[in-house]
Amino acid sequence: MRLAIIAGLFASIVSVQAQDKLPVVSLGTVLTDLAQDVGGDRVAITSLVKPGQDPHDFEPAPGDVKAVSQAKVVLASGLGMESYLDKLRQAAGSGPSFLVVGEKVKTISAPEDEDHDHDHGDHSHHDHGGGLDPHWWHSIANTKLAVRAIRDAFIAAAPADKAVFEQNAKEELAKLDELAKWVRVEVAKLPASKRVLVTSHDALGYFARDYGFEIRPVQGISTNDQPSSKKVRDIISAIKQEKVKSIFFENMENPKVLTEILQETGAKNGGVLYADGLGEKEGNTYDAMIRHNVTTIVEGLQ
Amino acid sequence: MDGSPLARLVVVLIFLVLLGVPVVALTREKPAVEAVVTTPAAQAAVQSVDVSVTLSHPGMVDIRLADQVVLASEAPTASLERVLTVPGSTADLTVKFQWPDGRVSHAGRVTVSHDGEVWADQTFWGETEVVDVVKVQEPAQP
Numbered sequence: 001m002r003l004a005i006i007a008g009l010f011a012s013i014v015s016v017q018a019q020d021k022l023p024v025v026s027l028g029t030v031l032t033d034l035a036q037d038v039g040g041d042r043v044a045i046t047s048l049v050k051p052g053q054d055p056h057d058f059e060p061a062p063g064d065v066k067a068v069s070q071a072k073v074v075l076a077s078g079l080g081m082e083s084y085l086d087k088l089r090q091a092a093g094s095g096p097s098f099l100v101v102g103e104k105v106k107t108i109s110a111p112e113d114e115d116h117d118h119d120h121g122d123h124s125h126h127d128h129g130g131g132l133d134p135h136w137w138h139s140i141a142n143t144k145l146a147v148r149a150i151r152d153a154f155i156a157a158a159p160a161d162k163a164v165f166e167q168n169a170k171e172e173l174a175k176l177d178e179l180a181k182w183v184r185v186e187v188a189k190l191p192a193s194k195r196v197l198v199t200s201h202d203a204l205g206y207f208a209r210d211y212g213f214e215i216r217p218v219q220g221i222s223t224n225d226q227p228s229s230k231k232v233r234d235i236i237s238a239i240k241q242e243k244v245k246s247i248f249f250e251n252m253e254n255p256k257v258l259t260e261i262l263q264e265t266g267a268k269n270g271g272v273l274y275a276d277g278l279g280e281k282e283g284n285t286y287d288a289m290i291r292h293n294v295t296t297i298v299e300g301l302q
Numbered sequence: 303m304d305g306s307p308l309a310r311l312v313v314v315l316i317f318l319v320l321l322g323v324p325v326v327a328l329t330r331e332k333p334a335v336e337a338v339v340t341t342p343a344a345q346a347a348v349q350s351v352d353v354s355v356t357l358s359h360p361g362m363v364d365i366r367l368a369d370q371v372v373l374a375s376e377a378p379t380a381s382l383e384r385v386l387t388v389p390g391s392t393a394d395l396t397v398k399f400q401w402p403d404g405r406v407s408h409a410g411r412v413t414v415s416h417d418g419e420v421w422a423d424q425t426f427w428g429e430t431e432v433v434d435v436v437k438v439q440e441p442a443q444p
Contacts, residue, residue, distance in 0.1 A: 185433055185434065185435055187394070187435075188366075188369075188394035188395070189366075189396070190368065191389060191393075192389065212392065
């Protein structure tokens with residue numbers, strides 16, 4: 001009897017503690033990682049998009065909508081990454097507060113690409129975020145803005161934990177400064193003439209802007225954009241002309257077209273990059289993803 | 303002139319010739335113009351820059367361009383200067399300062415100029431070691 005009472009008390013304490021945590025739903029793997037670092041043990045995060053899953057293809061299931069409606073804060077990348085976002089807001093009702101991080105960062109335009117075919121399938125409704133590139137997290141400066149926005153959203157939703165969120169965000173920003181310095185030093189090993197990135201799809205525009213790379217993507221801004229045969233011929237010609245040493249695959253992409261380009265050009269396979277979010281093993285945190293990508297790019301092009 | 307058919311013919315011929323000049327100019331086949339590819343490699347043109355390093359306390363200096371040492375001290379020094387060649391109007395210099403006496407914070411300043419115009423001027427702080435990058439860039443013309 002005594003044991004049962006103790007067990008009951010323990011269970012109720014655990015339950016109260018769980019209820020105390022701020023319920024958060026994240027629609028992106030990078031957002032989940034940043035939110036966990038900022039929220040620490042004061043948040044309970046449900047990540048709808050899992051590591052290794054293509055966010056361009058994700059559609060929420062009915063159970064996901066329920067999780068969103070029960071959350072206090074919902075984190076979205078925005079800029080067209082979540083084509084379902086408006087519908088999700090309507091379905092979730094007035095309960096959760098939506099933080100669309102893409103509205104808080106310094107954006108760049110998505111390159112206009114008339115030279116691709118859309119394989120829309122079920123996604124004929126997707127837009128490209130009003131012509132803006134949705135892969136903002138490839139700029140560490142943007143990720144710092146995201147951390148500040150997440151901190152403020154958490155404080156607004158759970159003011160009692162303000163000190164914890166502020167301290168965690170401060171530590172996260174310091175880590176990002178260290179990461180940015182590491183990236184600068186690594187990228188500096190490459191002369192400007194070698195900073196040409198041939199990738200599966202156009203997801204590294206922010207990285208290119210920050211570090212002076214030229215991007216030659218096979219696909220457009222979305223993984224659903226398919227290259228025309230003319231575009232593939234142009235890329236092959238450019239790779240040969242510029243003597244590009246390596247081309248890079250992505251963890252979520254079909255490698256068929258890039259493999260053909262490798263065979264045609266004689267360039268080497270530079271490795272796999274994490275472009276649309278975190279990976280399952282390698283690159284399973286934001287820090288690890290950036291370090292993996294930068295190391296792969298520098299070693300591939302040196 | 304009104305009465306001369308020959309004069310009328312001359313006037314009509316002159317008119318036709320004058321009319322033909324713009325027609326020929328507009329319809330003439332133009333030589334093919336090769337597209338200018340603005341790749342990083344295409345932008346590269348060697349520039350000579352003056353690099354000046356000043357340290358608040360004597361320390362070791364190591365400066366690299368594309369992972370190649372371009373300026374290094376053999377012993378702790380308080381200042382160092384050299385003329386370097388960089389490919390193009392932008393380059394990243396990796397700067398490393400090491401101070402044997404690491405008990406207090408020291409500063410190292412790198413100034414890069416070209417024809418008297420400052421292209422980069424950065425100061426780094428550290429105790430035992432600093433590694434960072436100086437972005438060398440020709441200032442945008444007004």
